[in-house]
Amino acid sequence: MAQLNYDEESDALSVDLSSKKVHVSLEVSPRFILDLTASNQPTGIELLNASEVLSTLFGSRIKKSDLHKLHCTINKEAIRHKEELYATFQLGQKTAKVLIPTNYQSPVTASW
Numbered sequence: 001m002a003q004l005n006y007d008e009e010s011d012a013l014s015v016d017l018s019s020k021k022v023h024v025s026l027e028v029s030p031r032f033i034l035d036l037t038a039s040n041q042p043t044g045i046e047l048l049n050a051s052e053v054l055s056t057l058f059g060s061r062i063k064k065s066d067l068h069k070l071h072c073t074i075n076k077e078a079i080r081h082k083e084e085l086y087a088t089f090q091l092g093q094k095t096a097k098v099l100i101p102t103n104y105q106s107p108v109t110a111s112w
Helices: 050-058 065-070
Strands: 003-007 011-016 024-029 032-036 042-048 072-077 084-089 094-100
Touching: 011 050, 032 065, 050 065, 050 084, 050 094, 065 084
Parallel strands: none
Antiparallel strands: 003 011, 011 042, 024 032, 032 042, 072 084, 084 094
């Protein structure tokens, strides 16, 4: 199970995928930040406006106070001969699965 840290005041949820050092953080969508190692491996994700994002994913309103009960697992799945990384969020009986982008290259290392 991935390590979760939810900050209710800022409504930000961070998910630690590994203990590897973060080299760069990329905003891959308006509410999704991906942390990468120097070798462009995902090491963490952060959801901004987490209660809103997860309410949309779960299909019903999620209270900020309930996000402390959230669980997350990270899984690799082979899809069309390519391995994809997914985060599966669970809150009570509700689950939501999110693809974690792994094909991003840090603009810092891309120019080297």
